[in-house]
Each structure stands twice: as C-alpha cells, then as structure tokens.
Amino acid sequence: MIGIAVAFAIGCFSLGLLMNLWRLVQGPNLADRVLALDTMVINLIALLVLYGIRNGTAMYYEAAMLVAMVGFVSTVAYCRFILRGDIIE
16 A cells, blocks of 8 residues: 555656746746756655655665755755855855
C-alpha cells in the first residue's frame, strides 16, 4: 500500500515540477521566475525524499539536504542580485 502512495506522490510532485518549469519559461516578470525556481527546488527535495522512501536507502536524504542548502543560498543570491545588482558587497 505504501508503494502505491509513494508512486502517486512522485507523480504529483513531477507534475508540479513541470508546471513550475512552464512558469519559469512563461513568467510575466522576474519575481514570478524567482518564485518558480524556488518552488522547483522544493519539489526536487520532495522527489528525492520519495525516491529514498521507495528505494529504502539514506543516500537520497543526504542529497535532499544538499539540494536544500544550495537552493536556499542560490535563492538569496539571486534576490540580492535583482535588488542591488551585485551579490558580494
């Protein structure tokens, strides 16, 4: 039963990832693109955790933590670049 639930969740998060990719390409302004990119990172983290549950290995959890850290730093850096035009002061 857990296998069916994980497969359904993987399908839902994959669909969400594709919808965010569409918003990233079609976004009317820059703020929509930044939010779509950040949401794509969240969906990727969820997919990695679900793959870890499905395969029964902890390697995907560590990869999800790395993606979370890189995603947070990249979102902050991209927002600072948009607001100030420079990342490092």
